[in-house]
Amino acid sequence: MTPFAWLLGLLLPACAASGANGVPPPPDLLHLARPGTPNTSLAAPAGFMPDSGPAPDITTHPYAVPPAELIADLKGVADQQIRVYARPSPAGQPDRTDWVARSRVFNFPDLVSAQALPRPGGGALLILYSASVYGEGDFRVNRGRVKTWLAALDRALGTTNAADR
Numbered sequence: 001m002t003p004f005a006w007l008l009g010l011l012l013p014a015c016a017a018s019g020a021n022g023v024p025p026p027p028d029l030l031h032l033a034r035p036g037t038p039n040t041s042l043a044a045p046a047g048f049m050p051d052s053g054p055a056p057d058i059t060t061h062p063y064a065v066p067p068a069e070l071i072a073d074l075k076g077v078a079d080q081q082i083r084v085y086a087r088p089s090p091a092g093q094p095d096r097t098d099w100v101a102r103s104r105v106f107n108f109p110d111l112v113s114a115q116a117l118p119r120p121g122g123g124a125l126l127i128l129y130s131a132s133v134y135g136e137g138d139f140r141v142n143r144g145r146v147k148t149w150l151a152a153l154d155r156a157l158g159t160t161n162a163a164d165r
Contacts, residue, residue, distance in 0.1 A: 001016070001018060001107055002105055002106070002107065004105055004106055004107075005105070005106050005107030008106050008107070009107075012108075012134050014109045014133050014134070015106060015107045015108060015109070015134075016107070017107075017109070019085040019100065020085040020086065020087045020099070020100040022109070023100050023109045023111060023133055024111070024133065026087065026090070026098040026111060026113050027111070027113060027129065027131070029096070029113055029114075029115045029127045029129060030115070030127075031051050032050040032051060032053075032129065033050065033051050033052045033053060034050045034052065034053025034054055035053060035131075036053060036054070037136040037137070038136070038137055038138070038140075039131065039132040039135055039136055039137055039138040039142060040129065040130065040131040040132070040142055041057050041058070041129070041130050041131075041142040041143035041145070041146040042054075042055075042056045042057055042058070042127075042128075042129050042146075043056060043057065043058035043059070043060050043126070043127070043128040043129075043146050043150060044056040044058075044059070044060060044126075044127045044128075045059070045060055045061075045062070045117075045125040045126070045127070046059050048127065057143055057146070058143075058146060058147065058150065060125065060126045060127075060128070060150065061159070061160060062119050062123055062124070062125055063116075063119075063123050063124045063125070063126060063157065063159065064122075064123045064157075064159070065123065065124060065157065066118075066122075066123070066124060067095040067116035067117060067118055067124040068094055068095055068116070069124075070095075070116040070126060070153075071094075071095055071096070071097055071114065071116050073153060073156050073157060074097070074114050074116075074126075074128075074149070074153055075097060076156065077149050077152040077153050077156065078097075078099050078112070078149070080152070081101070081149075083101060083102045083103070083104065084099050084100070084101045084102075084112070085099060085100045085101075085102070086098075086099055087099060087100060093115075095115060095116040095117070095118075095124075096113075096114070096115045096116075097113075097114050097115075098111065098112065098113045098114075099111075099112040099113075100112070101130070101145065103141075108132065108133070108134060108135075109133045109134075110130055110131060110132050110133065110138075110141070110142060110145070111129075111130070111131050111133060112128075112129070112130045112145065112149075113127075113128075113129045113130075114126065114127065114128045114129075115127045126153075128146055128149065128150065129146075130142035130143075130145045130146050
């Protein structure tokens with residue numbers, strides 16, 4: 001941890017934590033209440049609407065693999081990212097996973113959550129959400145992260161990239 005992060009941690013406690021520690025619990029992706037601030041990004045299947053807040057930023061396509069395999073492949077993508085730490089998966093939700101991504105200098109935490117849903121007829125649908133813990137703006141970092149992870153997932157699976165709205 002940098003000295004800047006330690007000092008910032010006096011005001012923003014999650015900045016003084018390491019790895020996946022010190023952050024709020026992950027959101028319920030199926031009943032997501034997005035804030036009106038521009039420091040989140042949501043990728044979801046066509047027709048998915050959060051309970052409140054803005055509609056998804058990116059539309060994800062259906063995947064031909066089962067939900068558990070899709071999540072395993074996404075975990076492989078996350079493992080390749082720097083300063084990204086896995087959080088324990090919620091009990092009884094094998095098709096759900098969460099991470100904390102931290103900025104380099106100030107150790108700001110962002111929450112990243114994914115859930116794969118079974119698709120009628122086989123395969124899976126993916127919800128991927130990235131949100132800042134602190135602040136109202138993020139210089140589009142969360143949106144960039146979601147796009148990067150989806151592109152890497154599509155390369156790993158040999159599928160077509162998700163489309164922006």
